[in-house]
Amino acid sequence: MTTFTSHTAQPAVRMPLLQTGVSGFDQILGGGFPAHSLYLIQGLAGSGKTTLACQIGFQHAHQGKKVLILTLIAETHGKMLNHLSSFSFFDEKLVGERIIFLGAYNELLKGGLRELLKSIATTLADQRPDIMIIDGFRTVREAKPSDVALSEFMLSLNSLVATMQCTTFLLSPTEGNVADSENTLVDGLIELSQYEQGLQLIREIKVFKLRGSKHLLGRHVFEVGVDGVAIYPRLEAVSTVSGATPAVSRERLGFGIAGWDKLTNGGVARGSTTALLGNPGVGKTLMGLHFIYEGLKRGENCLIAGFYESPLRLLEKSASVGMDMTPYYESGALEVIWHPPLEVLVDAMAQEMLRNVERRGVTRLLMDGLDGLREIVIHEGRSRSFLAALVNELRCRNVTSFFTQELPYFGNGPAHSEVSASMLFENIILLRYVDVRGINRRQIGVLKLRENSYDAANHILLISDHGMTIEGAVFGPVAPPQTL
Numbered sequence: 316m317t318t319f320t321s322h323t324a325q326p327a328v329r330m331p332l333l334q335t336g337v338s339g340f341d342q343i344l345g346g347g348f349p350a351h352s353l354y355l356i357q358g359l360a361g362s363g364k365t366t367l368a369c370q371i372g373f374q375h376a377h378q379g380k381k382v383l384i385l386t387l388i389a390e391t392h393g394k395m396l397n398h399l400s401s402f403s404f405f406d407e408k409l410v411g412e413r414i415i416f417l418g419a420y421n422e423l424l425k426g427g428l429r430e431l432l433k434s435i436a437t438t439l440a441d442q443r444p445d446i447m448i449i450d451g452f453r454t455v456r457e458a459k460p461s462d463v464a465l466s467e468f469m470l471s472l473n474s475l476v477a478t479m480q481c482t483t484f485l486l487s488p489t490e491g492n493v494a495d496s497e498n499t500l501v502d503g504l505i506e507l508s509q510y511e512q513g514l515q516l517i518r519e520i521k522v523f524k525l526r527g528s529k530h531l532l533g534r535h536v537f538e539v540g541v542d543g544v545a546i547y548p549r550l551e552a553v554s555t556v557s558g559a560t561p562a563v564s565r566e567r568l569g570f571g572i573a574g575w576d577k578l579t580n581g582g583v584a585r586g587s588t589t590a591l592l593g594n595p596g597v598g599k600t601l602m603g604l605h606f607i608y609e610g611l612k613r614g615e616n617c618l619i620a621g622f623y624e625s626p627l628r629l630l631e632k633s634a635s636v637g638m639d640m641t642p643y644y645e646s647g648a649l650e651v652i653w654h655p656p657l658e659v660l661v662d663a664m665a666q667e668m669l670r671n672v673e674r675r676g677v678t679r680l681l682m683d684g685l686d687g688l689r690e691i692v693i694h695e696g697r698s699r700s701f702l703a704a705l706v707n708e709l710r711c712r713n714v715t716s717f718f719t720q721e722l723p724y725f726g727n728g729p730a731h732s733e734v735s736a737s738m739l740f741e742n743i744i745l746l747r748y749v750d751v752r753g754i755n756r757r758q759i760g761v762l763k764l765r766e767n768s769y770d771a772a773n774h775i776l777l778i779s780d781h782g783m784t785i786e787g788a789v790f791g792p793v794a795p796p797q798t799l
Contacts, residue, residue, distance in 0.1 A: 330349040330350060330351075330352075330527050331349075331350045332346045332347035332348065332349060332350060332528075333347050333348045333349075333350040333375075333446075333482050334346070334347040335347060335348065335370075335371045335374065336370075336371065336374035336375070337367065337370055337371060337374070337543070337544055337545075337546060338542075338544075338545040338546060339535070339537070339545060339546030339547055339548050339666075340367075340544075340546050342531070342548050342553070343520070343522060343530060343531045343535055343546060343548050344522065344525060344528060344530050345525070345528040345529045345530045345531070346528065347528075348482060348503065348525070348528075349502065349503075349525070349526065349527040349528055350480070350482050351476065351477050351480045351481065351482055352473075352476070352477065352482060352483075352502035352503065352526070352527075353469075353472060353473045353476055353477075353483050353485070353500075353501045353502050353503075354482075354483065354484050354485065354501055354502060354503040354504070354505065355452070355484075355485045355487060355497055355498065355501045355503070355504050355505070356368060356484055356485065356486050356487075356505045356506075356507070357486075357487045357488070357489045357490060357504070357505070357506050357507070358488070358489075358490065358506055358507030358508055359488055359489075359490055359508070359509075360488055361509075362507035362508060362509060362518070363507050363518060363537070363539050363544055364486045364487075364488075364507055365389075365390075365395065365398075365450060365486060366398075366399075366402070366539060366543060366544055367507065367543075367544045368448045368450070368484045368486055369384070369395075369399055369448065370402070370404050370543040370544055371446070371484070372384065372414060372446055372448055373399075373404045373405060373406065373409065373414065374404060375445060375446055376406070376409045376413035376414050377404075377406065377409070379413070380413070380444075380445040380446065381413055381415070381442065381443065381444040381445050381446075382413060382414045382415070382444055382445065382446045382447075382448070383415050383417065383438065383439075383442050383444035383446070383447045383448070383481075384414065384415065384416050384417070384447075384448045384450065385417050385418070385419045385435070385438070385447065385448070385449045385450070386416070386417075386418050386419065386420070386449075386450045386451055387418075387419060387420045387423060387449070387450065387451035387452065387454035387455070388420055388451045388454045389450040389451030389486075392416045392418075395416075395450075396410065396416075401541070402541065402542065402543045403541055403542045403543070404542065404543050415442060415444070417438060419431060419434055419435065419438075419449075420451075420454065422434040423454065423455070423458060427458065427460065427464075428455065428458070428460050428464055428465070428467075428468040431455070431468075432468060432471055432472060432475070435472065435475065436475055439475065439476075439479045439481055440479075443479075444481055445480075445481065445482065446481065446482050446483070446484070447476065447481050447482075447483040447484070448483075448484045448486065449483065449484070449485050449486065450486045451486065452485040452486055452487045452497070453487045453488050453489060455468070455497070456487075456495070456497065462496065465495075465496040465497070466496040466500060468496075469496045469497060469500035469501070470500055473500060473501070473502070485497065485501070490506060490508060491506075492504060492506075492523045492524075498523075502525070502526045502527070503522070503524055503525040503526060503528075504522070504523040504524050504525075505520065505521070505522050505523070505525075506520070506521055506523060507519070507520050507537075508520075508521070508534075510534075510693070510694075512693050515658055515693070517536055517660070517693055518536065518537050518538060518539070519534045519535065519536055519537070520534070520535050520536075520537050520546060521533060521534045521535065531548055531549070531552040531553070531556065532552065533549055533552055534549065535547060535548050535549045535552075535662070536549075536660050536662055536663070538660065538663070545663075547660055547662035547663045547665075547666055548662065548666075549662060550662055550665050550666075550701055550704045550705060550708070551700050551701060551703075551704045553704075554704040554707055554708055555704075557711075559707075559708075559711040560711070561586065561707065561710035561711050561713075562586055562710075562711075562713055563586075564584055564585040564586050564713070565584065565766075566584065566585040567580075567581035567582040567583065567584060567585070567767070568582045568583055568584075568585055568606075568609075568610075568679075568715055569581070569582040569609060570582065570602065570605045570606045570609055571605050571606075571608060571609035571612070571782075572602070572605050572782070572783045572784065572785060573783075573784040573785065574774070574784055574785030574786065575785055577770070577785075578759075578761065578769065578770045578774060578785055579761060579764060579767065579769050579770075580767055580768045580769055580770075581767065583715065583741075583742050583764070583767075584715075584741065584765065584766060584767065585678075585713065585715050586710055586713040586714065586715055587710075587715060587716075587741040587742060587765065588706050588709065588710065588715075588716050588717075588718070588739070588740050588741055588742070589715075589716070589717045589718070589740060589741070589742040589743070589744060590685070590717075590718050590720055590739075590740040590742070590743045590744070591603060591717055591718065591719045591720065591744050591746065592720045592722055592743065592744065592745050592746070592762075593719070593720075593721070593722060593745065593746030593747055594721070594722055594746070594747050594748055595721055597746040597747060597748060597757055597776075598746055598757060598776060598778055598783065599683075599719040599720075599721070599746055600624065600629075600632070600683050600719060601632065601633075601636065601778065601782075601783060602744075602746070602783060603619075603681040603683060603717045603719055604619075604629065604632065604633045604638060604640075604681070605638070605782060605783055606679060606681065606717055607619060607640070607649065607679055607681050608633060608638040608640060610678060610679040611640065611643045611648055611649055614648075615648075615678045615679055616648055616649075616675045616676050616677050616678060617643075617648065617649050617650075617677060617678070617679040617680070617681075618649075618650055618651075618652065618668070618671055618672065618675070618677045618679070618680045618681070619649070619650075619651045619652070619680070619681045619683060620651075620652040620653075620664070620668055620680065620681070620682050620683070621651070621652075621653055621681075621682070621683035621684050621687070622653070622654060622655060622656040622683070622684040622687030622688070622690075623655075623656075623683070623684055623687060624653075624683065625653055626644070626651035626653055629651060629683075630644060635780070636778070636779070636780060636781065636782040636783075637780060637781045637782050638782065647675075650671060650675070652664070652667060652668060652671065654691075656684075656687040656688075656690045656691050659691045660691075661688070661691045661692050661693070661701060664691070665701075665705055665708075668680075669708055669709075669712070672709070672712055672714055673712065677712075677714055678713070678714060678715065679714070679715050679716075680709065680714050680715070680716040680717070681716070681717050681719075682716065682717065682718045682719070683719050684719060684721075685702075685718045685719060685720040686720060686721055688702070688718075689702075699739075702739055703739055706739050706740070718740070722747070740763070741763070741764075741765035741766075742761075742763055742764050742765060743761075743762040743763040744759065744760070744761055744762065745759070745760045745761075745762050746758070746759050746776065749773070749789060751789065756775055756789070757775070757776040757777070757778065758773045758774060758775055758776055758789050759773070759774050759775075759776040759785060760772070760773040760774070772788040772789070773788065773789045774786060774787065774788055774789065775787060775788075775789055
């Protein structure tokens with residue numbers, strides 16, 4: 316028996332990665348596909364397998380690499396090219412030169428798996444491609460080989476593509492991580508599927524296995540548009556893997572609202588997250604706009620993301636109370652991301668926000684409509700974990716953020732869902748109507764303000780043509796400051 320010591324052990328050589336160039340895909344894969352390996356991309360008809368694989372192929376053909384597309388029983392080459400021509404990655408000049416289409420079904424029909432493997436080996440030797448795509452691979456299973464014959468074919472194919480240094484993708488219209496040879500004997504298994512909720516249909520992708528790589532687990536949404544497939548890694552998975560730690564700041568940020576600094580002893584901490592809870596029409600959005608306007612006046616880049624009010628509507632609202640944000644909007648210091656809460660992919664919106672924050676160095680963010688954000692989270696029970704991940708990502712980027720949340724007209728406190736999520740926010744402010752001698756008055760109260768003393772009494776909130784002001788306590792003298 317041979318004993319291996321530290322002197323005889325050879326250092327591990329990391330397998331090179333083949334980056335796909337598909338938006339979001341490499342992030343899910345942990346950097347890309349380990350090269351010169353065999354992968355199965357599966358999914359039922361219409362899931363996007365051919366588009367995804369060909370998009371990868373064209374990306375590499377643009378870089379001067381050679382791509383071989385072998386078809387078994389699948390759509391004709393003419394039809395495939397016609398469908399692919401609608402995408403921006405398609406380049407007709409590459410077809411026939413860098414992208415080669417060949418049929419291989421006749422070899423399978425005449426001589427079974429042995430003849431198919433021989434044909435693939437001959438083609439690889441002749442063409443020397445960097446990438447090979449075999450479309451319609453389910454035909455191999457439907458040829459009804461024995462389990463042993465199929466296993467031998469898969470092992471031989473895997474060995475062949477490794478020897479020829481050709482990263483290979485098998486496309487099969489199946490679903491599920493089952494114990495078939497084509498699933499167990501490949502180096503990676505990726506599935507494209509569709510999730511249905513009511514009338515809405517969401518495309519999802521998951522990586523069951525990927526040898527030699529640390530990939531993101533779970534399902535991730537994607538869409539197919541004019542540029543092809545765009546994948547949006549699930550924010551919770553990305554945030555967990557990053558392991559970033561938020562910074563802690565003692566600096567206080569004000570709102571530019573008379574009386575606010577006195578009520579909160581200077582404002583909220585930079586990089587903190589605040590929930591603005593309130594009845595409809597009580598002034599939540601306007602208070603958030605005050606916070607954004609104060610940052611713009613100080614030369615900061617700010618971002619507003621919302622669901623119910625368009626950029627023009629927000630600019631008009633702020634101008635009506637003496638805050639002219641139009642010059643900042645036109646200069647780019649202020650940007651607005653607006654998506655009506657319809658069929659919006661929540662991970663796509665989160666990615667758009669975070670990229671905007673990084674690109675522009677945003678320091679203040681207003682998310683106007685936390686209820687709208689929750690509405691576009693499709694999977695039941697995900698809202699809490701998604702919001703926790705989003706809040707953490709914003710903190711790690713030292714963004715001071717405000718989330719408005721609408722409460723019912725009636726009731727003296729936040730609804731149960733807001734209370735249960737309260738630990739996600741360092742600060743909670745409650746705006747509501749209160750009956751004062753038969754008149755509905757706006758009042759503001761601080762429910763929580765981390766690492767800072769504050770006035771715990773409820774105060775009258777006034778809105779005029781000059782904006783918001785905070786007056787004295789609603790009932791009785793002002794309570795002594797508290798620290799939480």
